[in-house]
Amino acid sequence: MSGRLRLYDIAHARAGDKGDTSNVCVFAYEPKHYPLLVRALTPERLRAAFPALLRGPVRVFPLPQLSGVNLVMENALEGGVNASLNLDGHGKSWSFLLLSLEVEAED
Amino acid sequence: MLGCGAGFASDRLDAAVALVERVRLDWLILECLGERTLAFAHRDRRADPNRGFDPLLERRMRALLPLCAARGVRFLSNMGAANPRAAAQATVRIARELGLLGLRVAVLLGDEVTEALAPDTPLWEGGRLADRGPPLAANAYLGCAELLAALATGAEVVLTGRVADPSLFLAPMIARFGWRLDDWDRLAAGTLIGHLLECGMQVTGGYFADPGKKEVPDLARCGFPYAEVAPDGTAVITKTPGSGGRVDARTVKEQLFYEVHDPARYVTPDVVADFTRVQITEIGPDRVQISGARGYPRPPQLKVTIGFDGGYLAEAEISYAGPNAAARARLARAILSERMRAVHGYEGPLRIDLIGLRALHATALPEPEEGEDVRLRAALRAPEREWGELLAWEVEALLTCGPAGGGGFRSRIVPQVTTASASLPRERVRSEVVVFAA
Known part of the structure; x- marks a missing residue:
């Protein structure tokens, strides 16, 4: 299989917030797609995809035994629920924002 | 169990x-x-x-x-x-x-430790307690x-x-x-x-x-x-x-x-x-x-959460639907922005989303051109309630002074609290x- 596919087609995710830091954990439905996740969700790729939103450091914690990664994105909530004017001040929908990313599939 | x-x-x-x-x-x-x-x-x-x-x-x-x-x-x-x-x-x-x-x-x-925190207590978010004004409470x-x-x-x-x-x-x-x-x-x-x-x-x-x-x-x-x-x-x-x-x-x-x-x-x-x-x-x-x-x-150390008065959050909304709704909503956005900034001199944070085009992800992704049921949602935060009341007034005024076919005006102004974190020795x-x- 090759070509581009959306992360949404191979993974599920959940978003949480603490202050102005968003964390999104992303899991491949099938373990064989875990390497794709790791390749797609690097700090560089994420910041390049959403430069106006992700204004701080991004850390990626790999969770190989669960076929997932935990992303921790600082200054990524437009000030957080204390200051954001976004309807979604908690960034609950950031999970689906990340799942909208496309990845290059090749195996 | x-x-x-x-x-x-x-x-x-x-x-x-x-x-x-x-x-x-x-x-x-x-x-x-x-x-x-x-x-x-x-x-x-x-x-x-x-x-x-x-x-x-x-x-x-x-x-x-x-x-x-x-x-x-x-x-x-x-x-x-x-x-x-x-x-x-x-x-x-x-x-x-x-x-x-x-x-x-x-x-x-x-758990209430408001009295135990000195004004120079460092905050996790940066700065010191005294910089943020008097706390509502600390727990x-x-x-x-x-x-x-x-x-x-x-x-x-x-x-x-x-x-x-x-x-x-x-x-x-x-x-x-x-x-x-x-x-x-x-x-x-x-x-x-x-x-x-x-x-x-x-x-x-x-x-x-x-x-x-x-x-x-x-x-x-x-x-x-x-x-x-x-x-x-x-x-x-x-x-x-x-x-x-x-x-x-x-x-x-x-x-x-x-x-x-x-x-x-x-x-x-x-x-x-x-x-x-x-x-x-x-x-x-x-x-x-x-x-x-x-x-x-x-x-x-124990984590402490400190609450502060956060002024007011004001939100006001109006909708446009049918042919060319997206363009009418964009015109309403431009008018509202000019009214708040140029006419009234408001310089604080103001956000105007077009729900139905792009709202929650508006900062991250570009706005689509088309939409046939679009809701303008404006929001601001200010220490004074008056700016919130002005925003609600200006959005409501769009009913007769704005683009064609605007309806469904609603507004709300709610007091806000903000929080910060600090550390406190257990003893x-x-x-x-x-x-x-x-």
Whole structure:
């Protein structure tokens, strides 16, 4: 299989917030797609995809035994629920924002 | 057996009743206290010294206390919020009205540490306490070391203010199994169980369903979770029999890292837990076994949340639909921006989204051209209510002064609180347990 596919087609995710830091954990439905996740969700790729939103450091914690990664994105909530004017001040929908990313599939 | 009967302030009540009715619980635990919830509660208490606890306390107690009393289920909750003593007194009054004479309510006091913080206390967000203006209140996250004293009274009901959420679940396990407070692996195992249960239905199919991808049966009647905990700290996570929802490896995985940063260092007042080697095993329908958390010594300092007056958040909305709706909504946005900035000289934060084109993800993604049902939503924050009133006025004025076909105007202006965090040495906290009887 090759070509581009959306992360949404191979993974599920959940978003949480603490202050102005968003964390999104992303899991491949099938373990064989875990390497794709790791390749797609690097700090560089994420910041390049959403430069106006992700204004701080991004850390990626790999969770190989669960076929997932935990992303921790600082200054990524437009000030957080204390200051954001976004309807979604908690960034609950950031999970689906990340799942909208496309990845290059090749195996 | 530990059941969760609320995972946040507005959680459902009928599902908590079903949990107590259908499962032989030892403890029913209700987690109802977010950071901002507590700051608002402090404001309520300032307005009325008999308030400042969970506004739903009376309804929850009336529905749950008789069931818990009849079944011998002990009840533990942080519904005390900013005024645990008043919450306990209200509970005693309700218990008397329900005929539950003799019922005892233990209340844990001492989390409020406003007086213990010096003006030069450094904030985690940067700067010092004095820079942010006078705090509404400051509360330390107490843990099992303090909570166990309340459980040891034997009271049927235990109420607290600010306690770390997983500690509400860990303390009953420590009391039951006699774990030592430096048995870090056991404490981490119990913290893992508490972390999975503390958000209620987020582990039983809530905040999870995605039609066509992640199906959840009967989500309208989703069940609350409970845990069957073994003395070694392994547990089975499951849910109310006969309820909707789902417990499987995926719902548990998603919740395992919910609001977790470094998975190897999940910090609570009781332990530093490492979740990186957690084993998640489906052992039956809606039954997931968890094990494998590791623990390290607890931190010397407690986290403190400080609440401040946050001025006002104002929001105002108006809609455009049908042919060329997107262009009319964009014109309305341009007019509103010019009115607020150029005509009225407002220089503070202002955001105008076009719901139906791009709103929640507007900062991250470009706005699509087309849309046939578009809602303009404007928002600002200001220390003065007047700017909010002006925004609402200007959006309403678009009805007759703006583009064609605008309708459905609504507005709201709500007081805000903001929060910051700081650290406090444990020895600065003096906790106390008081028992009331019905």
